[in-house]
Amino acid sequence: MLPPASDIQLRFPDLEATTQFGLMLGDMLKSGDVIALNGDLGAGKTTLTQAIANGMGIIGDVTSPTFTLIQEYPGTIPMFHIDPYRLTDPADAYDLGLEDYFDRDGVVVIEWAAKIYEYLPMDMLVISIELPELTSNDEVRTLTMRGIGDRYIELVKSICMRYPEMCVMVTRAIDEF
Ligand SMILES: Nc1ncnc2c1ncn2[C@@H]1O[C@H](COP(=O)(O)OP(=O)(O)O)[C@@H](O)[C@H]1O
Numbered sequence: 219m220l221p222p223a224s225d226i227q228l229r230f231p232d233l234e235a236t237t238q239f240g241l242m243l244g245d246m247l248k249s250g251d252v253i254a255l256n257g258d259l260g261a262g263k264t265t266l267t268q269a270i271a272n273g274m275g276i277i278g279d280v281t282s283p284t285f286t287l288i289q290e291y292p293g294t295i296p297m298f299h300i301d302p303y304r305l306t307d308p309a310d311a312y313d314l315g316l317e318d319y320f321d322r323d324g325v326v327v328i329e330w331a332a333k334i335y336e337y338l339p340m341d342m343l344v345i346s347i348e349l350p351e352l353t354s355n356d357e358v359r360t361l362t363m364r365g366i367g368d369r370y371i372e373l374v375k376s377i378c379m380r381y382p383e384m385c386v387m388v389t390r391a392i393d394e395f
């Protein structure tokens with residue numbers, strides 16, 4: 219049986235709004251949390267990861283771990299940043315030893331998460347970043363979030379409480395994330 223889930227959507231007018239959101243989210247995270255990011259190239263996954271890291275108190279630049287596919291950022295709570303973009307065969311994800319990261323003390327942030335869903339834990343926060351089609355402003359983004367499992371449903375609720383005027387409840391099929 220699938221765990222219960224909760225979906226919300228936020229619309230950010232500019233880069234600054236995404237950054238503020240990431241800082242806040244990073245501050246809310248606990249060791250063991252898993253954040254799965256989806257969205258096209260240039261949507262803002264790495265940008266959001268950077269802000270999450272900063273919100274967790276991690277200083278320094280977060281870049282896409284293109285060659286290693288996994289980058290560790292030490293901190294009070296470490297962050298493990300996984301980017302399987304260059305993984306040609308998703309089956310190779312197994313060789314990355316992903317499950318070790320989910321057992322370690324730290325927060326795991328995964329870009330292109332849909333590529334490796336089968337290797338991810340059941341419970342997580344999935345965030346899909348999109349550029350709305352009908353806008354002339356190239357900084358507008360919608361972030362659709364699905365909290366799966368109790369911890370992440372609570373997290374989604376807390377996020378919504380921080381954005382009461384902006385937060386919209388939505389429902390999507392999982393393959394739309
Ligand atoms: N509201 C926004 N949120 C996130 N990124 C934005 C926003 N507006 C503009 N950008 C820009 O879009 C680009 C996103 O790139 P990046 O984070 O590398 O995307 P991805 O990792 O999804 O491929 C960056 O150049 C960033 O400055």
Ligand SMILES: [Mg+2]
Nearest residue numbers: 263264282329
């Ligand atoms: Mg990226």
